[in-house]
Amino acid sequence: MSFLNKIKPSLSLSLALFFPVNAAFADSASEVSARLANLAAQQASAIADDIHMSGILEVESFYTDSDEFSGETVYNTVLATAELAIEATLTDTIKADFVLLYEGGEGDETGINVDVASLVFEGVFGANFLLGRYYLPFGAYETKMVNDTLLHELVEIRKTIAMLSRTYEGYSAFIYAFNSDVADQTVSYGLSLDAQYEYYSIGLDYISNVAEVGGVYEMLEDAGYTGHIAGKDQNSAGLVVRGQASIAGFQLIAERFESEELKALTFGIDSHIKPKAWHLELSTDYHDWAFAAAFQRTDGLVGVLAKERISVSAGTSLTDDLSLIAELWRDQDYSIKQGGTAKSSHSGSVQLAFKF
Numbered sequence: 001m002s003f004l005n006k007i008k009p010s011l012s013l014s015l016a017l018f019f020p021v022n023a024a025f026a027d028s029a030s031e032v033s034a035r036l037a038n039l040a041a042q043q044a045s046a047i048a049d050d051i052h053m054s055g056i057l058e059v060e061s062f063y064t065d066s067d068e069f070s071g072e073t074v075y076n077t078v079l080a081t082a083e084l085a086i087e088a089t090l091t092d093t094i095k096a097d098f099v100l101l102y103e104g105g106e107g108d109e110t111g112i113n114v115d116v117a118s119l120v121f122e123g124v125f126g127a128n129f130l131l132g133r134y135y136l137p138f139g140a141y142e143t144k145m146v147n148d149t150l151l152h153e154l155v156e157i158r159k160t161i162a163m164l165s166r167t168y169e170g171y172s173a174f175i176y177a178f179n180s181d182v183a184d185q186t187v188s189y190g191l192s193l194d195a196q197y198e199y200y201s202i203g204l205d206y207i208s209n210v211a212e213v214g215g216v217y218e219m220l221e222d223a224g225y226t227g228h229i230a231g232k233d234q235n236s237a238g239l240v241v242r243g244q245a246s247i248a249g250f251q252l253i254a255e256r257f258e259s260e261e262l263k264a265l266t267f268g269i270d271s272h273i274k275p276k277a278w279h280l281e282l283s284t285d286y287h288d289w290a291f292a293a294a295f296q297r298t299d300g301l302v303g304v305l306a307k308e309r310i311s312v313s314a315g316t317s318l319t320d321d322l323s324l325i326a327e328l329w330r331d332q333d334y335s336i337k338q339g340g341t342a343k344s345s346h347s348g349s350v351q352l353a354f355k356f
Contacts, residue, residue, distance in 0.1 A: 051086065052088075053084070056355045056356075057082050058079075058080045059078070061349065062075070063349070064346070065347070069333045080103065083101050095122070097120070098116065098117050116135070116158075118132030124164070134158065136157045136178075137174045138205045145292060145311055145313045147327060151278065153305065154213075155257050162178070163176035177189040189208050190207040191206045199246050200244060205240040206238070206240075207237065209235045209236060211236065236260035238260075242254065242256070255278065256279075259274065275301050289315065290313075291313070302338055302339040306331035306332060306333060307332050307333055307335075309329055309331050312327070313328075314326055321354055322353070
């Protein structure tokens with residue numbers, strides 16, 4: 001008998017024993033893989049429940065017959081805004097907000113800024129406590145136009161702040177503080193109050209030193225105002241009063257900014273300026289379209305913003321996430337006696353916006 005014939009029974013027994021064991025092992029491995037895949041899916045679902053993402057993409061075509069009252073005709077199509085916002089629920093009482101923003105090439109080489117990065121702790125002494133880089137509640141800037149309001153361009157402010165807020169039955173209060181960039185004191189502060197009713201709302205915003213407001217400070221410097229603008233020599237408070245109302249199918253928006261007198265140097269000459277701006281807008285809906293008309297005015301801002309702006313707009317939703325809006329406006333500069341050019345400009349813009 002050959003060696004192969006001698007080992008056949010043993011080999012057959014071994015194969016019979018081996019393959020069932022490996023089959024059982026394969027079944028066990030499949031179950032483990034299935035459990036791991038199910039666990040990963042549950043974890044992904046939990047993460048998705050805790051993280052909410054949203055964004056906006058705005059493309060605009062723009063025309064003016066007198067850029068900055070220079071008489072130069074300008075036409076351009078730009079990616080005006082690209083924004084990605086992430087809101088994460090860390091615990092039942094702690095949330096995080098993170099916003100990346102691109103606005104027409106502003107920022108670093110890529111044009112992308114970390115616009116907002118903050119933590120919100122809920123239920124702190126019955127209020128919410130926010131800590132991080134955030135926009136101060138100073139002005140609402142509501143509009144149905146393509147352009148931001150002149151008041152928005154002037155007084156929007158973003159800082160690294162500590163802020164307490166409380167909302168109760170339609171009433172809200174915000175109080176905040178942040179390190180001063182321009183004044184001797186180490187801290188500047190502010191307060192915002194809101195009241196919401198069925199057909200109207202009112203609000204009041206206060207900041208201790210208006211020179212902290214990025215738009216005011218930077219625009220005044222660009223226009224030739226140098227030296228200490230408020231700053232170390234003077235703390236000039238700023239105030240915004242605002243309201244909205246719905247009446248007979250129309251929506252009315254009104255907002256006004258005013259500051260105390262600012263001490264500054266204008267091309268080497270001592271001067272005192274008192275910036276003001278206000279915005280009044282009326283809008284209504286007709287079928288699938290929204291129509292709006294607005295009047296804006298500034299004072300004490302020669303070379304900074306237009307004296308007056310009159311604008312009209314019409315917009316509609318193309319889909320649930322896509323909208324189209326067009327705006328025409330006329331800007332009037334300050335008079336020659338006031339230090340302006342006395343010129344006017346006529347402009348138009350069309351915006352296509354996608355939100356998700």
